[in-house]
Amino acid sequence: MQRYFVEGPVPANGEVQLSGDDARHITKVMRGAPGDRIIIVMEEKAYEAAVESVSPEVTAILQTEITAQVELPVKVTIACGLPKGDKLELITQKATELGMHALLPIEAERSIVKWDASKAEKKTGRLRKIAKEAAEQSHRTHVPHIHTPCSFQALLEHIPSFDAVIVAYEDEARSSDRTRFADTVKRLYDKDSILMVFGPEGGFSEAEVSRLRSAGALFTSLGPRILRAETAPLYALSAFSYEYE
Known part of the structure; x- marks a missing residue:
């Protein structure tokens, strides 16, 4: 799944807006559609997310947190x-x-x-x-x-x-x-x-x-x-x- 970094705090309702280059990548390059799965990283935590809508911005709903450790310990x-x-x-x-x-x-x-x-x-x-x-x-x-x-x-x-x-x-x-x-x-x-x-x-x-x-x-x-x-x-x-x- 494609990964995207989004700035700001994790929203309480899990709804995230992607705009700019990220939105263009999802819509133009990945040909994204509602229901597609992506990974969103916020506050250095990764989440599986489902695309809810793709125009003009992309809206995705955070679902499961991915807990795998991928950063250097130092x-x-x-x-x-x-x-x-x-x-x-x-x-x-x-x-x-x-x-x-x-x-x-x-x-x-x-x-x-x-x-x-x-x-x-x-x-x-x-x-x-x-x-x-x-x-x-x-x-x-x-x-x-x-x-x-x-x-x-x-x-x-x-x-x-x-x-x-x-x-x-x-x-x-x-x-x-x-x-x-x-x-x-x-x-x-x-x-x-x-x-x-x-x-x-x-x-x-x-x-x-x-x-x-x-x-x-x-x-x-x-x-x-x-x-x-x-x-x-x-x-x-x-x-x-x-x-x-």
């Missing part, structure tokens, strides 16, 4: 340097499928890409749409929040709000006594929220590394190979899934 926010091209869209889509809780793009000192403030709303809206569609496709109950890109200083200011902060650092990968990511993940079972930080394609500067260490971040290797900017977050989320699920 909330992992990905903070990554702005990558070139459409790589941020790829990270958004695939990281959502892998269980990411939120995405925080950052402008670091060596970032090749600079965020165009005049296009910020449009670009962020595009990423949020990608996250929503990926969450529907992967049958999640949470749509990752896509933050507007922030400065490195703003990243540091976010750190106190997390139970743990992990930095994937390429110099660790080159070290003979590197900290294994598997060992790092095993130390986090008592943590509820984790900020996983990845540098830009040019890497973090020495000053940024020093400031992250001073802020209490743990540094780790993702293995002996150097991963691309769009690969590293997906590798890390897969490791969290393997360890916790």
